[in-house]
Structure formats: C-alpha cells, structure tokens
Amino acid sequence: MTEARKTKAAIRPANGRLAMTTPADLARIEAWEYAPAPEARDYLAIQPRYELFIGGRWRKPKSGRHFTTINPATEETIAEIAEADAADVDRAVGAARAAYDKYWRRCPPAHRAKYLFRIARAIAERSRELAVLESVDGGKPIKEARDFDVPLAAQHFFYYAGWADKLEWAFPNTRPRPLGVAAQIIPWNFPLLMAAWKIAPALACGNTVVLKPAETTPLTALRLAEIIEQADLPPGVVNIITGSGATGAALAGHRGVDKVAFTGSTEVGKEIARACAGTSKRLTLELGGKAANIVFDDAPLEQAVEGIVNGIFFNQGHVCCAGSRLLVQESVHDVVAELLHRRMQTLRVGDPLDKNTDVGAINSAAQLRKIEELAQSGDADGCTRFQTECDLPARGFWYRPTFFTGVSMSHRIAQEEIFGPVLSVLTFRTPDEAVEKANNTPYGLSAGVWTDKGSKNFKIASQLRAGVVWSNTFNKFDPSSPFGGYRESGFGREGGIHGLLPYIEARP
Amino acid sequence: MMTVDAVGLEERAADLAKRSIKKHAKIHGLRIAIACIDLTGLEGKDTPGRVAQLCRKALTPDSRDPTLPHVAAVCVYPSLVSAAKKALEGSDVKVASVATAFPSGQSSIAVKIEETKEAVADGADEIDMVIDRGAFHAGRFREVRSEIEAVKQACGPAALKVILETGELGTYDNVRRASQLAMEAGADFIKTSTGKIAPAATLPVALVMLQAARDFERRTGRRVGVKVAGGIRAAKQALQYLVIVKETCGDDWLSPAWFRIGASSLLNDILMQLWKERTGAYQSDEYFTKD
Numbered sequence: 001m002t003e004a005r006k007t008k009a010a011i012r013p014a015n016g017r018l019a020m021t022t023p024a025d026l027a028r029i030e031a032w033e034y035a036p037a038p039e040a041r042d043y044l045a046i047q048p049r050y051e052l053f054i055g056g057r058w059r060k061p062k063s064g065r066h067f068t069t070i071n072p073a074t075e076e077t078i079a080e081i082a083e084a085d086a087a088d089v090d091r092a093v094g095a096a097r098a099a100y101d102k103y104w105r106r107c108p109p110a111h112r113a114k115y116l117f118r119i120a121r122a123i124a125e126r127s128r129e130l131a132v133l134e135s136v137d138g139g140k141p142i143k144e145a146r147d148f149d150v151p152l153a154a155q156h157f158f159y160y161a162g163w164a165d166k167l168e169w170a171f172p173n174t175r176p177r178p179l180g181v182a183a184q185i186i187p188w189n190f191p192l193l194m195a196a197w198k199i200a201p202a203l204a205c206g207n208t209v210v211l212k213p214a215e216t217t218p219l220t221a222l223r224l225a226e227i228i229e230q231a232d233l234p235p236g237v238v239n240i241i242t243g244s245g246a247t248g249a250a251l252a253g254h255r256g257v258d259k260v261a262f263t264g265s266t267e268v269g270k271e272i273a274r275a276c277a278g279t280s281k282r283l284t285l286e287l288g289g290k291a292a293n294i295v296f297d298d299a300p301l302e303q304a305v306e307g308i309v310n311g312i313f314f315n316q317g318h319v320c321c322a323g324s325r326l327l328v329q330e331s332v333h334d335v336v337a338e339l340l341h342r343r344m345q346t347l348r349v350g351d352p353l354d355k356n357t358d359v360g361a362i363n364s365a366a367q368l369r370k371i372e373e374l375a376q377s378g379d380a381d382g383c384t385r386f387q388t389e390c391d392l393p394a395r396g397f398w399y400r401p402t403f404f405t406g407v408s409m410s411h412r413i414a415q416e417e418i419f420g421p422v423l424s425v426l427t428f429r430t431p432d433e434a435v436e437k438a439n440n441t442p443y444g445l446s447a448g449v450w451t452d453k454g455s456k457n458f459k460i461a462s463q464l465r466a467g468v469v470w471s472n473t474f475n476k477f478d479p480s481s482p483f484g485g486y487r488e489s490g491f492g493r494e495g496g497i498h499g500l501l502p503y504i505e506a507r508p
Numbered sequence: 509m510m511t512v513d514a515v516g517l518e519e520r521a522a523d524l525a526k527r528s529i530k531k532h533a534k535i536h537g538l539r540i541a542i543a544c545i546d547l548t549g550l551e552g553k554d555t556p557g558r559v560a561q562l563c564r565k566a567l568t569p570d571s572r573d574p575t576l577p578h579v580a581a582v583c584v585y586p587s588l589v590s591a592a593k594k595a596l597e598g599s600d601v602k603v604a605s606v607a608t609a610f611p612s613g614q615s616s617i618a619v620k621i622e623e624t625k626e627a628v629a630d631g632a633d634e635i636d637m638v639i640d641r642g643a644f645h646a647g648r649f650r651e652v653r654s655e656i657e658a659v660k661q662a663c664g665p666a667a668l669k670v671i672l673e674t675g676e677l678g679t680y681d682n683v684r685r686a687s688q689l690a691m692e693a694g695a696d697f698i699k700t701s702t703g704k705i706a707p708a709a710t711l712p713v714a715l716v717m718l719q720a721a722r723d724f725e726r727r728t729g730r731r732v733g734v735k736v737a738g739g740i741r742a743a744k745q746a747l748q749y750l751v752i753v754k755e756t757c758g759d760d761w762l763s764p765a766w767f768r769i770g771a772s773s774l775l776n777d778i779l780m781q782l783w784k785e786r787t788g789a790y791q792s793d794e795y796f797t798k799d
Contacts, residue, residue: 031759032536032750037528143526302719303516346755355528452511472513 034348037355039142041132046219049080052088052242053225055095056235062087067244069218072139073352073361073396081218084241086250089210092239093256096181096208099236104208105178107234109165116161116203118231119224123154123196126227130220134192135352137219139361139397140315142353152477153196156495159479160200163500167205170497171506178206179282179503180258185248185272186221187264188214188363189318189419194263195221197494199238205503207259210239212251214264216364218242249275257281261502263320266417266443266488284492284502286320286484288417289445292438293323293474294460296431297332299450303472305339308423311448311474313347313359313401317421318367320489321446323474325414326403327434330427337386337405337425344388344401351393359388359421362397371399371420378404378413378424409437417443431456435463444486448474467493509688510723512680512716521711524755525748534747535785538778540762541746542569545579546604546735546770549588550703556591559584563595565799570779579775580764581634585610586627593631604634604669608659611673611702613638617655624662635663638671638702639686645678649689656693669697669735669768672717675707680716687720691732699735703770708738714749718756733761737770743781746774 049066051058063085068077084092104112123130130153131145140149167176182202186194191213202209213221225240241247245268252260253275259282262272266287276283293311295304311323328336352360362368379385383404392398403423407414413424428434438447447466451457461469467484470476477483482498484490492502529537547566549559559582566579581602584592592603605627609615624635637659643651660668670690674683690698698717701708714736725731736749746769753761761767776796784790 032540032754032762033533034527034529035531035533037530298511300511300513300516302510303513303520306516306520355526452513473516 034356036351038351039132039135039146039353039355041136041353044129044132044136046079046133050218050222050242051082052084052092053222053229053238053240054088054092054236055099055239056229056233059091061085062091067215069137069216071136071396072216072363073393075395075397078137079219081222081242084212084243084247088241089247089250089254090256092210092241093181093183093251093254095236095239096210097256099234100178100180100208103234104237105206107206109167109206112203112206113161113164115231115233116157116164116200119227120154120157120161122227122231123150123157123224126223127151127154130192130223132353133223134220135360138188138191138217139352139363141357141360143355143357144315149190149193152479153193156193156196156200156479160204160499163201163497164204167500167504170500171504174506174508176205177505179505180207181256182207182209182259182261182503183251183254183257184209184211185252185260185262185264186211186213187320188217189315189320191217192220192224195224197499198261198263201494201499202261202503203237205500207503208237210241210251210257212241212243212248215242215244252276259283259503261492262286269490282502284484284494285490286492286494287445287488287490288419289320289322289443289485289489290325290415290417290441291321291323291443291446291448291466292325292327292441292464293448294428294434294438294450295326295328295332295336296434296451296453296456297329298452299332300452300472301332301336301339304450305336305343307448307450307470307472307474308336308340309343309347312403312423313421314475316359316362316399318363318419319475321468321475321483322419323446323448324418324423325438326423326425327428327437328425329434330429333405333425333427340403341386344386344403347388347390347401349388349390349392349398349400359401362399362420365397367419368397368399371418371422374413374416374418374420375402375422378407378411378422381411381413383407383411383413383424409440415441431460435460439463439465442488445484445489446470509685512684514680514712517680517715518712521715521752524715524752525711527748527751529747529751531785535782537747537750538743538782539577540750541743541769541778542579542775543577544764544767544769545775546581546583546737546768547579547775548583548703548737548770548772550583550585550606554585554588556588559588559591560595561799563592563601565775565797566601567596567599569775570782570796573782576782580768583636583770586623586630586632589627589630589632602633603631604636605630605632606636606638606702608637610636610638610671611704613640614642617658620655621658621662624659628662628664628666632666634667634669635659636669636671636699638673639690641673641676644682644686649685652686653689653693656690656695660694667696668694669699670695671699671702671737673702673705674700674709674713675705680712683713683716684720687717688724691721691724695732697733697735697768699737699768699770701738703738706739709736709740711748711752715752715756718753722757731766733766733768735768735770740769740771741773741777743774743778746778
C-alpha cells in the first residue's frame with residue numbers, strides 16, 4: 001500500500017461507521033466521464049448539390065434556384081438543394097401521371113411488392129449511412145436515427161410490400177383500385193420515416209407519388225431517391241422534389257393530383273384542406289398535438305418517469321405525438337417532479353453524432369425561437385421552470401430539456417404545441433378530472449396512461465379522444481399499428497390495414 | 509410501495525447497456541470495476557492453500573501493472589475466514605464471509621447467528637447473509653426482517669450484506685419489496701444473488717435495487733450499497749453495471765464503499781481488456797494468472 005492510496009478520502013456511511021471503505025478507492029478520485037464516441041461519418045459521400053428527382057432522372061430545377069441545408073448542430077452548410085417552383089411541380093406531377101398510366105397501374109401486384117421489398121432491403125443494408133445522414137441534416141441523436149427512424153422506415157416498406165398483392169383479402173367483396181397520383185408533403189422531424197410512411201402504402205396500392213420533404217431536412221429523402229433509382233423502379237413512379245412551403249402549396253394545389261397526404265402543422269394543414277375543398281382530391285392530414293400523459297398515484301413511478309422523459313425529450317420534443325402535457329395525480333406530484341428532475345440531469349445533450357447523446361440539436365433557428373418564446377410565456381405566467389443543468393455547444397441550435405410546474409389549463413404552455421423539449425406539468429385529483437383535462441384540447445393525436453391497475457387503465461383509455469393511447473409506455477410504433485388523429489390533429493390513418501384505405505378505392 | 513413495470517424496467521436497462529464506453533472511459537471504468545470486485549471463492553473443494561492464492565491475486569491483480577488498484581474484498585466460506593485474514597494481513601482488502609446457511613438459508617435462526625458470530629470472531633470484516641426466501645414467499649415478511657435484524661446484531665462491527673437471491677423471487681416487485689425490507693432491517697449492502705442458482709444478477713434487477721437504495725437514502729438519509737453477483741464474467745458486463753450505477757445513483761456511488769461486484773473469472777477478463785487497450789491487441793490468456 002502506498003501512502004498516496006492511504007490518503008484517499010474514506011467514505012463514511014451515514015451511520016458514521018467506517019465500514020465498507022477501501023483505500024483502493026480510485027473510483028472517487030475523478031468522476032467517471034464517458035469518452036466521446038462519435039459515429040464515423042467520413043465514408044459518407046454527400047454531393048455539394050442535389051437536383052430534383054423527376055421521371056427517374058435528376059433534373060435541374062426550372063426555377064434555376066437552389067437553397068442550402070445546414071447541420072443544425074454546427075450551423076455548417078451541408079449541401080445546396082434545388083428549389084422546385086410551380087413549373088417543376090407540374091413536370092413532376094406529369095411524370096407521375098405518365099408512370100401511372102404507362103406502367104404502374106398495369107403492374108401486377110406481386111411485382112409492386114417485389115419493388116417494395118427491394119427498397120426495404122436497401123434501406124436495411126444502408127442503414128448506417130442513412131442514420132448518419134439523418135442525424136447530420138436534422139440534429140437528432142444518432143442512437144435514435146439508428147435504433148428508431150431507419151429500422152422503422154425499412155419495416156414500413158417490408159410491411160406494405162406484403163399487402164400489395166393481398167388488397168382483395170384486406171377489403172373483401174370489393175375490387176380495390178388505386179387513386180392515381182399522390183402528392184405527399186412531409187415534415188422535418190422524422191424525414192426518412194415519414195417518407196416511408198407515405199410512399200410505402202401509396203405504392204403498395206398502385207399509386208404513383210410526388211413527395212416533397214421538408215426544407216430543412218431533404219437529404220435522406222434524396223438518398224431514398226437514389227435507393228429507388230437503384231431498385232430499378234419504373235421512372236416516374238416515385239418523384240422527389242424539394243423546396244419550401246410554396247413548393248408544397250403548389251404541389252397540393254396541382255390539378256393533376258388525385259390524392260394529397262400531409263403531415264405537419266395544424267396551421268398549414270388547414271390551408272391545405274381549404275385548397276382541396278371542392279375538388280375531387282382525397283385528403284389525409286396528420287397534424288399537431290398536445291398529448292396528455294396521465295400518471296396515477298398507483299403507477300409504476302420509476303417507469304412512468306422514463307415514459308415522461310421519452311414522451312417529451314425523444315427527438316428533442318419534435319414529435320407530433322409528444323406527451324407534452326403531464327397530468328399527474330396531485331398526491332404523487334412532488335415525488336414525480338423530483339424523480340423527473342433527477343432523471344433529467346442524466347440526459348446527455350450535445351453532439352448528435354455521439355453514440356451516447358440522448359438529446360440532440362433543435363432542428364432550426366426558427367424552431368428554437370418558437371420554443372424560447374413559448375417557454376418565456378411560461379415564466380411570465382408564473383410557472384416554475386426546471387431544466388437539465390448542462391453545458392451547451394457554442395454553435396448550433398440548442399435548448400435544455402425543460403419542465404414547468406404550477407401550470408394551469410389556461411396557460412399558453414398548456415394549450416399550444418411547443419414542438420420542443422418543454423413539458424408542462426398539471427395536476428388532477430380524480431380519474432374523471434384527468435379525462436376531462438386530457439380531452440380539453442382541440443387536438444387529439446395521442447395520450448398515455450400510467451397505472452398498475454388494469455381495469456382503470458382500459459377504462460381511462462377508452463374515454464380519451466386520441467388516435468393512439470399508450471398504456472404504461474409511450475412512443476411505441478409498429479408498421480402494423482394505425483396512427484392518426486382526432487379533431488384538429490387530422491384525419492386518416494397511417495400504418496396497418498387502415499393505412500391502405502387513404503390510397504385505395506375499395507368499392508364492389 | 510412503489511410498483512415496477514417489467515417491460516419499462518427491462519427497456520431502460522437495455523438502453524443503458526447500449527452506452528458506448530471507449531478509450532480512456534473504458535480504462536477508467538475497468539479500474540473502477542477492479543476496485544469494486546469481491547473476489548470470490550465459494551467452492552466445496554476450497555482449501556487454505558487455494559484461499560491464500562486467491563488473496564494474493566486480490567492484492568496484486570496484475571504483477572505487470574502495479575498501478576492497478578487491489579480488489580475490494582475476498583469472499584469465502586466461514587471456515588476459511590482465518591486463512592484469508594492471514595493472507596491479507598496488513599492490507600486494506602476486506603475479508604467477506606458468506607454465512608447463515610449459505611446458499612439456501614434453510615436452517616434455524618440460532619445456527620445462523622452462531623455461524624455469523626464465529627465468522628466475525630475469526631476476523632471477517634463483512635458478512636454476506638441470505639434471506640429466508642421460503643418465509644418471504646409465504647408472506648412472513650416480519651420473520652424475514654427480524655432474521656436480518658438478528659444477524660445484523662450478531663455482526664457487531666462487521667458490515668452486513670443481505671443476499672436477496674433475486675432469481676428465486678420471481679418478480680421485480682418482489683425484488684423491490686425485499687430490497688426495502690433488507691434496508692429497513694439494517695443491511696449495509698443489498699446483494700442480488702448467491703451465484704449458486706440461475707438467473708443470478710441481471711441488469712434490470714440491479715436497476716431495481718439501485719433505485720430502491722437511492723430512494724431509501726432520500727427518505728432516511730442512510731446510504732445502503734448494492735452488490736451484484738453471479739454470472740458477471742466479462743469486462744463489458746462490468747462496465748454496463750457501472751453505467752447503471754452512475755446514471756441511477758450518481759458518480760459518487762462508483763466506489764467500493766457503495767458498489768460491489770461479486771465475481772471470480774471477471775478479474776482476468778478485465779486485465780485482458782486493459783492490456784488490449786494498452787497494446788492494441790489481445791494477449792493469450794496464459795499471460796494472466798489463474799489463481
């Protein structure tokens with residue numbers, strides 16, 4: 001034993017007895033910090049400029065304009081992206097129409113399945129590359145892109161590939177027919193996954209597609225276009241065009257489109273609904289949410305806290321079904337708040353490409369401003385703010401995981417969708433009050449119920465007006481399970497047999 | 509009592525097991541793991557000679573690397589306590605003795621107390637007792653508790669580790685309840701397993717026990733340590749347990765004062781990993797002494 005070792009501080013148990021101490025107590029000398037564990041990205045080839053994928057070819061935009069996409073974690077420019085204007089939209093819709101008439105509507109269902117299986121396998125094979133790209137372009141932690149976004153995207157293609165030649169079985173006594181050209185507009189929170197949710201059922205049912213990814217996160221959709229190209233899909237069956245909201249509006253408003261599917265904000269969803277009104281276009285919308293996560297006093301609280309953390313901090317809270325309103329029974333409010341606060345301190349916020357990062361970068365400067373503004377309204381309304389105490393990187397867009405206590409239903413942070421890592425904690429006393437408060441919102445996308453009592457769990461779940469209710473868990477997804485909203489969270493379902501319906505005419 | 513949802517618990521444990529521990533974090537973590545080991549010899553054929561060799565290994569895990577810490581304790585049967593004590597004389601490595609009709613716990617309380625007293629008299633610094641699972645399953649919780657209290661009393665100055673034998677408890681709710689009970693009865697450590705039955709320690713079980721210990725400290729101000737034992741043979745597993753300790757209870761629990769790993773073959777795997785980190789290549793296991 002060296003002297004140095006002997007002088008290491010002994011640790012006294014609370015009872016004051018020096019019992020379990022050994023001087024070989026190197027553990028305490030310095031805190032055990034995880035070393036950086038960055039996912040390699042050097043092999044990832046990103047072109048300096050991307051064009052539009054129309055009719056199976058990469059075309060320069062008629063608009064002649066490009067915009068840049070940046071890495072929100074560093075604010076560095078990654079690539080230039082073509083901006084499609086109305087003429088480009090017209091060309092894309094024309095290509096989709098031609099492909100529909102020429103190949104796709106005539107393509108035997110089993111062959112459609114073959115193409116979808118091919119895409120699914122390619123996504124799985126290139127999963128690492130897609131995950132890194134998703135993380136770099138959108139700011140999400142690599143572990144989420146790797147373990148959630150990309151595998152689930154592949155699973156959706158596998159799942160709907162299976163349906164392609166079984167539509168008559170899915171809808172008995174009908175002759176299921178495709179609709180034609182589907183215009184699909186997707187958000188920036190799960191770029192590749194949303195593309196899969198949209199494209200897979202559309203193709204399985206025999207439609208052709210024009211997809212527009214979000215302005216801030218086009219790269220994985222463009223990589224998907226490369227995969228589709230390599231899968232040898234007939235040209236024009238899938239067209240991927242990039243641009244801003246104006247491009248989306250032109251696409252949704254195009255007269256050659258038979259079906260519009262939109263995932264995004266309720267505000268834009270309403271505009272699209274107005275544009276589609278009075279036309280023959282079929283429409284599905286998957287919009288915002290302000291989900292209630294209800295925790296009863298008989299819940300498994302440790303796991304409920306995990307569910308709360310997952311519900312609001314998963315993907316930096318950029319989740320339409322995020323559990324952004326925590327309704328906790330008043331008798332366990334303090335213990336839940338304490339456990340939550342403690343748990344939040346272990347969240348690792350920072351470099352999205354680090355495999356140990358739990359919370360990545362906010363997707364854009366604009367979104368960060370919106371989160372800041374709403375959180376400040378929580379302060380101004382007198383709510384109490386709790387945050388993860390951590391250093392944030394100097395560059396990039398970041399927001400500390402946050403929750404507010406002392407929130408009332410009338411506060412803005414209890415009503416408006418923040419779409420960031422900010423949780424509002426409200427209390428209730430009885431199950432009826434919990435249900436009333438949970439349903440007291442214009443939205444209705446998802447909800448969570450935490451109680452160890454099975455009968456109560458089912459009873460509460462059946463009273464909630466939400467498209468998805470998670471019992472003793474949160475944010476669970478499966479291609480076979482339908483997802484969609486009530487009321488201002490939209491209509492139509494994605495996933496499962498239900499997800500075929502928006503893309504099919506199922507009449508005798 | 510706080511209930512445990514098995515699905516959520518196992519998910520969380522699996523999540524934590526995915527932490528990527530590389531480079532200096534790995535080296536640092538493995539050194540902590542060594543310092544937390546209760547180097548265990550619990551074979552029927554153990555002899556004073558074998559125990560002496562085990563103790564030598566405990567003091568100097570790797571003669572080629574004198575900077576490594578010694579392990580926390582050597583864990584033996586009561587009859588070998590004096591041999592271990594002798595071999596470890598003058599060092600800070602503790603002698604831990606299993607007691608109370610280990611591993612079954614199926615004997616009278618009088619015998620258990622006598623056995624404990626004898627081990628302590630022979631010089632045991634720590635006693636690893638087993639709870640009466642039969643009484644626990646029969647719902648005689650008060651009996652389980654009073655037995656722990658009695659053994660604690662018999663320990664005198666020695667610290668008491670209470671083995672819950674979680675593999676026989678059946679549910680995580682039971683693990684949580686038994687943890688609670690043992691801590692309230694005066695345990696200095698709660699321990700997963702005897703290592704004699706499977707399943708022994710698992711990550712979710714360790715997580716439940718750490719949460720229970722953390723909550724107990726918050727409520728009572730008294731900190732109780734956690735020991736995982738049984739089936740931990742790989743350095744990687746040891747790091748996963750350290751991650752769970754760190755992220756559940758905090759950095760200051762990463763110390764032999766509050767966390768132990770009961771193991772025998774684990775030590776050599778850690779040494780092998782440390783040499784691999786140093787040289788970039790795995791060495792033959794013949795370079796590592798098998799004591």
